[in-house]
Amino acid sequence: MAKSLLVLNGPNLNLLGTRQPEVYGSTTLSDVEAMCRAAGERLGLAIEFRQSNHEGVLVDWIHQAKGRHSGIVLNAGAYTHTSIALMDAISSVELPVAEVHLSNIHRREAFRHVSYISKVALGMICGFGPFGYVMSIEALADHIGQKS
Numbered sequence: 001m002a003k004s005l006l007v008l009n010g011p012n013l014n015l016l017g018t019r020q021p022e023v024y025g026s027t028t029l030s031d032v033e034a035m036c037r038a039a040g041e042r043l044g045l046a047i048e049f050r051q052s053n054h055e056g057v058l059v060d061w062i063h064q065a066k067g068r069h070s071g072i073v074l075n076a077g078a079y080t081h082t083s084i085a086l087m088d089a090i091s092s093v094e095l096p097v098a099e100v101h102l103s104n105i106h107r108r109e110a111f112r113h114v115s116y117i118s119k120v121a122l123g124m125i126c127g128f129g130p131f132g133y134v135m136s137i138e139a140l141a142d143h144i145g146q147k148s
């Protein structure tokens with residue numbers, strides 16, 4: 001069976017395309033999903049793509065990824081900067097996580113400079129818009145030894 005990755009999106013990312021386009025651009029979340037699916041196809045990886053505005057739901061989906069997926073691409077949105085629960089969930093499942101942000105969080109407000117996800121992620125990509133998701137998928141594919 002083909003290996004797969006979970007691409008997980010947190011709060012407000014369902015509004016991508018209309019939400020603060022000067023910060024996040026005009027690409028919608030379904031455009032991002034299409035980019036992820038194309039990258040997965042190119043690399044021979046199945047992609048499960050999800051979004052929730054609810055912290056506990058994201059925790060549940062991270063738990064369920066164990067044994068089903070080989071890694072997680074995670075844009076936790078604002079929970080990045082607050083959620084010890086998401087950090088602990090990642091530590092609990094021991095799956096490689098590529099943290100991604102559309103914007104460069106280090107160029108923005110000080111409260112965005114702290115990431116609980118970075119403390120347990122394999123690595124982090126930010127500031128490259130939706131292409132960051134493609135880079136994250138490529139980085140995880142390389143990490144898990146997936147050849148295209």
Ligand code: DQA
Pocket residue numbers: 011012013075076077078079080100101102103104105112
């Ligand atoms: C974000 C950055 C976060 O600070 C913000 O709360 C988001 C989106 C990004 O993709 O740039 O919701 O994760």
